[in-house]
Amino acid sequence: MDNFRFYANTDIRFGKNQEECLPELLKAYGNRVLLTYGGGSIKKTGLYEKIKCLLKDFDVYELGGIAPNPRIESVYAGAKICKEKNIDVILAVGGGSTIDCSKVIAAAAFYDGNAWDLVLNPDKITKALPLVTVLTLAATGSEMNRGAVISNSATKEKIGLGNEHLLPRASILNPENTFTVPANQTAAGSADILSHLWEIYFAPQEAFIPDVINEGLQRAVIRYAPAAIAKPDDYEARAQLMWASSLALNDLCTTGKGCAWSCHPIEHELSAYYDITHGVGLAIITPRWMRYVLREETVGKFAAYARNVWGIPDTDDWSAAHAGIEKTEEFLTGLGIPMTLGALGISAEFFPQMAAHAVKFGWLQYAYIPLNENDVVEILKSCL
Amino acid sequence: MDNFRFYANTDIRFGKNQEECLPELLKAYGNRVLLTYGGGSIKKTGLYEKIKCLLKDFDVYELGGIAPNPRIESVYAGAKICKEKNIDVILAVGGGSTIDCSKVIAAAAFYDGNAWDLVLNPDKITKALPLVTVLTLAATGSEMNRGAVISNSATKEKIGLGNEHLLPRASILNPENTFTVPANQTAAGSADILSHLWEIYFAPQEAFIPDVINEGLQRAVIRYAPAAIAKPDDYEARAQLMWASSLALNDLCTTGKGCAWSCHPIEHELSAYYDITHGVGLAIITPRWMRYVLREETVGKFAAYARNVWGIPDTDDWSAAHAGIEKTEEFLTGLGIPMTLGALGISAEFFPQMAAHAVKFGWLQYAYIPLNENDVVEILKSCL
Numbered sequence: 001m002d003n004f005r006f007y008a009n010t011d012i013r014f015g016k017n018q019e020e021c022l023p024e025l026l027k028a029y030g031n032r033v034l035l036t037y038g039g040g041s042i043k044k045t046g047l048y049e050k051i052k053c054l055l056k057d058f059d060v061y062e063l064g065g066i067a068p069n070p071r072i073e074s075v076y077a078g079a080k081i082c083k084e085k086n087i088d089v090i091l092a093v094g095g096g097s098t099i100d101c102s103k104v105i106a107a108a109a110f111y112d113g114n115a116w117d118l119v120l121n122p123d124k125i126t127k128a129l130p131l132v133t134v135l136t137l138a139a140t141g142s143e144m145n146r147g148a149v150i151s152n153s154a155t156k157e158k159i160g161l162g163n164e165h166l167l168p169r170a171s172i173l174n175p176e177n178t179f180t181v182p183a184n185q186t187a188a189g190s191a192d193i194l195s196h197l198w199e200i201y202f203a204p205q206e207a208f209i210p211d212v213i214n215e216g217l218q219r220a221v222i223r224y225a226p227a228a229i230a231k232p233d234d235y236e237a238r239a240q241l242m243w244a245s246s247l248a249l250n251d252l253c254t255t256g257k258g259c260a261w262s263c264h265p266i267e268h269e270l271s272a273y274y275d276i277t278h279g280v281g282l283a284i285i286t287p288r289w290m291r292y293v294l295r296e297e298t299v300g301k302f303a304a305y306a307r308n309v310w311g312i313p314d315t316d317d318w319s320a321a322h323a324g325i326e327k328t329e330e331f332l333t334g335l336g337i338p339m340t341l342g343a344l345g346i347s348a349e350f351f352p353q354m355a356a357h358a359v360k361f362g363w364l365q366y367a368y369i370p371l372n373e374n375d376v377v378e379i380l381k382s383c384l
Numbered sequence: 385m386d387n388f389r390f391y392a393n394t395d396i397r398f399g400k401n402q403e404e405c406l407p408e409l410l411k412a413y414g415n416r417v418l419l420t421y422g423g424g425s426i427k428k429t430g431l432y433e434k435i436k437c438l439l440k441d442f443d444v445y446e447l448g449g450i451a452p453n454p455r456i457e458s459v460y461a462g463a464k465i466c467k468e469k470n471i472d473v474i475l476a477v478g479g480g481s482t483i484d485c486s487k488v489i490a491a492a493a494f495y496d497g498n499a500w501d502l503v504l505n506p507d508k509i510t511k512a513l514p515l516v517t518v519l520t521l522a523a524t525g526s527e528m529n530r531g532a533v534i535s536n537s538a539t540k541e542k543i544g545l546g547n548e549h550l551l552p553r554a555s556i557l558n559p560e561n562t563f564t565v566p567a568n569q570t571a572a573g574s575a576d577i578l579s580h581l582w583e584i585y586f587a588p589q590e591a592f593i594p595d596v597i598n599e600g601l602q603r604a605v606i607r608y609a610p611a612a613i614a615k616p617d618d619y620e621a622r623a624q625l626m627w628a629s630s631l632a633l634n635d636l637c638t639t640g641k642g643c644a645w646s647c648h649p650i651e652h653e654l655s656a657y658y659d660i661t662h663g664v665g666l667a668i669i670t671p672r673w674m675r676y677v678l679r680e681e682t683v684g685k686f687a688a689y690a691r692n693v694w695g696i697p698d699t700d701d702w703s704a705a706h707a708g709i710e711k712t713e714e715f716l717t718g719l720g721i722p723m724t725l726g727a728l729g730i731s732a733e734f735f736p737q738m739a740a741h742a743v744k745f746g747w748l749q750y751a752y753i754p755l756n757e758n759d760v761v762e763i764l765k766s767c768l
Contacts, residue, residue: 001559001623003399008392014639015387175385208607209627212600220593239385243593243639252636255398255627 001207001256008250010144011170014243018172019047019134022054022091025170029130030088034081036063036102038094042136045180051093051134061085063105066094069151069158069271069278070101075115078105082129092133092168095189096140099133100148103166106131119150119159128165134172137181138241139189139279141196141249143171151272158272159361160264173246175238183229187335188279190225190241194218195282196248200259202293202301202368207257214253215308220244222309225335262369263289265362266376269354274346283337284344287329288382293369294321341383351380385591385640392634394528395554398627402556403431403518406438406475409554413514414472418465420447420486422478426520429564435477435518445469447489450478453535453542453655453662454485459499462489466513476517476552479573480524483517484532487550490515503534503543512549518556521565522625523573523663525580525633527555535656542656543745544648557630559622567613571719572663574609574625578602579666580632584643586677586685586752591641598637599692604628606693609719646753647673649746650760653738658730667721668728671713672766677753678705725767735764 013021026033033055042048052060063078081087082105092102106128108115118124135143142148146167151158181189201214220240227237247253266289267281294302303317306324314320333339341347355376358364364371371379397405410417417439426432436444447462465471466489476486490512492499502508519527526532530551535542565573585598604624611621631637650673651665678686687701690708698704717723725731739760742748748755755763 001399001620001627003402004396006396006398007394009395010391011393012388012390014390015385018387208624209601209604209631212603213597216596216600217593219596223592236385239640240592243385247593256623 002205002258004255006251006255008144008252010168010250012144012173012246013170014173016174016176018174019050019054021170021172022051022132022134023057025132026055026058026089026091029169032059032061032086032088034061034063034078034085034087034090034105036066036078036090036092036094036098036105038064038066038068038098040064041180042093045177047093047134047136047177051091061087066098066101068097069275070097072116072119072150072152074101075104075108075150078102079108079111079115082109087129089130089132092131093136095135095137096142099135099142099168100140100150102131102133103128103142103148104150104161107163107165116152119161122161122163125163125165131166131168132170132172133168134174134177135242136177137185137189138178138238138245139192141193141245143168143173144246144250147249149268156272157357157361158268160268171246173242175235175242178238178242179233181232183232183336185277186225186229186232187337188277188283189245190221190279190335191283191332191337192279193221193241193245193248195263195279195286197221197253198286199261199264200253200257201305202262202298203257203260204368205257207255210253210255210257213247217244217248217253218309222331229335260366260368261363262293262367262371265358265364266379268362269358270341270346273350273354274344276344276346280337280344283332283335284339284341284383285379287325287332289379290325290328292375292379292382294325295369298369341380348381348384351377354380386589386642388639390635390639392528392636394552394634396528396557396630397554398557400558400560402558403434403438405556406435406516406518407441409516410439410442410473410475413553416443416445416470416472418445418447418462418469418471418474418489420450420462420474420476420478420482420489422448422450422452422482424448425564426477429561431477431518431520431561435475445471450482450485452481453659454481456500456503456534456536458485459488459492459534462486463492463495463499466493471513473514473516476515477520479519479521480526483519483526483552484524484534486515486517487512487526487532488534488545491547491549500536503545506545506547509547509549515550515552516554516556517552518558518561519626520561521569521573522562522622522629523576525577525629527552527557528630528634531633533652540656541741541745542652544652555630557626559619559626562622562626563617565616567616567720569661570609570613570616570625571721572661572667573629574605574663574719575667575716575721576663577605577625577629577632579647579663579670581605581637582670583645583648584637584641585689586646586682587641587644588752589641591639594637594639594641597631601628601632601637602693606715613719644750644752645747646677646751646755649742649748650763652746653742654725654730657734657738658728660728660730664721664728667716667719668723668725668767669763671709671716673763674709674712676759676763676766678709679753682753725764732765732768735761738764
């Protein structure tokens with residue numbers, strides 16, 4: 001077990017009606033709130049009204065319209081409001097995109113330069129406004145971690161960053177707020193959760209406890225994602241997916257072993273070039289990546305994965321590993337995810353540029369099996 | 385999944401040489417430190433000298449001699465020092481007894497009445513000194529939770545309490561600091577960790593994620609406790625036990641399901657009357673308790689336990705449940721724990737009084753299967 005620090009101190013309020021904690025949680029930081037949200041689904045569901053009503057005694061300013069694969073332009077807009085209105089605390093209501101964007105707004109509120117600097121060089125973040133979140137999509141885990149991903153359409157870049165000041169102070173996790181998430185987004189979110197777990201599970205360093213927790217969380221998603229798709233208001237299924245989302249990427253599963261991001265850097269290129277749904281890109285890439293890196297040195301781990309996650313009977317390692325990868329692809333297909341890049345209208349046109357950028361900015365030399373530009377092109381081609 | 389709050393925000397520094405973080409961690413709270421410890425084993429191992437050296441720029445006051453099953457008298461003594469010397473932060477170096485005692489000292493430092501009031505009525509705790517710990521025994525989980533257990537030999541009481549102000553601000557978990565723990569204490573500590581997991585696992589409410597995490601942590605202890613006993617300086621084994629200790633009782637495993645303390649209240653009576661090692665008492669009681677509450681309504685859960693923790697083949701529920709309980713008893717016996725009360729010189733003399741007190745103060749009406757005085761006497765008799 002490697003040395004580690006574990007400090008996942010977001011105050012989680014999980015369950016029905018937990019929005020009612022918001023006034024108490026926010027007033028610890030002040031009275032001037034920036035409410036951030038996405039495309040307006042929270043207005044359709046009534047959550048917006050509910051929150052406005054709960055915050056009737058606060059001065060609430062708003063930034064709506066934060067897009068999936070959130071743009072640096074939204075960060076600029078949010079930071080401007082924070083500075084002009086002297087905001088005390090940000091309340092992000094939405095999924096990972098809204099929360100990620102709000103994290104960088106919180107940091108940019110104290111930065112005088114161009115906020116894109118903070119994305120490229122997060123060490124420049126020395127302070128951030130407190131952030132409270134109300135999660136509406138089980139996927140990215142942003143509600144309980146220090147990371148964010150921001151896109152820049154001008155430069156065709158989608159960059160992940162992390163900084164201790166970005167951790168939400170509190171997150172409201174009410175599974176009922178995900179009842180209205182459509183099947184395709186539930187599927188993509190579940191694929192995103194699984195992908196986080198896989199990026200951590202398939203890392204060079206082994207550690208028993210984080211890996212058994214990881215396997216358990218994978219089984220939770222595999223069990224409950226189809227249930228949530230079949231019955232969108234299945235509270236138990238939505239609850240398990242929501243809690244799995246947070247625990248998958250709050251550092252619990254990396255304790256003592258770290259992680260090795262292999263598929264995310266490749267997917268970020270797809271999203272940057274084609275603005276596709278992150279979880280869909282991950283679902284397409286992952287089984288192909290698994291086959292690409294399956295070899296003598298990795299077969300034991302893939303066999304353990306097959307046995308402990310998918311319950312593959314105790315056959316030889318190679319057969320088990322192949323069966324586990326098949327199960328992975330079958331499962332993702334069964335969620336209704338389009339499982340080829342072709343189905344999304346993506347051709348091989350930009351693969352070389354994407355591969356070059358992924359290797360340069362995605363730290364792929366530290367992936368589970370280090371990947372060079374040629375490897376990335378080959379993996380992408382197998383996704384066509 | 386029930387509603388829950390999760391806020392396990394102890395700053396964990398895990399691994400080799402992490403004591404070196406102490407000056408930075410402590411100076412956030414001030415310069416006047418109360419160093420607490422137990423019977424002096426930290427002087428033999430060199431840890432005391434190491435810490436004194438690291439704290440050379442602090443004003444360090446000391447309270448040593450905190451006993452296993454820590455007494456209220458040590459709380460009085462520690463609180464007196466805190467008040468007289470205007471202590472800023474408490475540094476507890478030891479196992480659960482030293483940490484538990486230090487938690488109540490931290491609260492008693494701000495209380496003018498008799499500190500035993502705080503044990504009996506923890507709602508009276510409204511403030512506590514910050515507490516930092518250096519763990520030297522993997523067992524109680526006190527290093528990452530809000531609980532403590534204090535004994536009063538005058539009244540023959542051993543009482544558990546919990547309060548949010550008692551959570552350690554930071555804990556140093558260096559597995560090397562447990563290399564010198566003797567085999568019998570390693571065994572008792574491992575039984576204590578398992579018992580915490582069982583008290584949570586066997587609760588009326590079901591929840592998938594906390595239970596799969598729980599099963600994984602049980603498997604970690606079952607795998608690594610014998611390794612640590614066989615080879616006391618097996619770093620990996622000590623590391624897994626240490627992290628299991630913290631995660632078993634930091635609320636992670638109760639998220640969405642709560643817990644149902646069945647064996648701990650009974651054991652507290654044994655410790656209160658006979659000052660036996662807590663983990664030994666738990667190991668003796670637990671398999672007998674399992675058999676006592678095995679019935680139609682619990683057989684499914686015991687069968688799941690047998691299959692998912694012990695790998696019992698998929699036979700019928702009753703056979704699996706019995707096999708799982710057998711495995712439990714065999715495992716604890718294999719750790720070298722004396723598995724009868726008779727072996728500890730304990731007779732049935734005080735069973736009625738113990739049972740009455742356990743039911744009255746141990747909330748046994750909320751146990752997995754509610755237990756009355758007669759039930760407790762029967763369970764204790766089966767331990768003779």
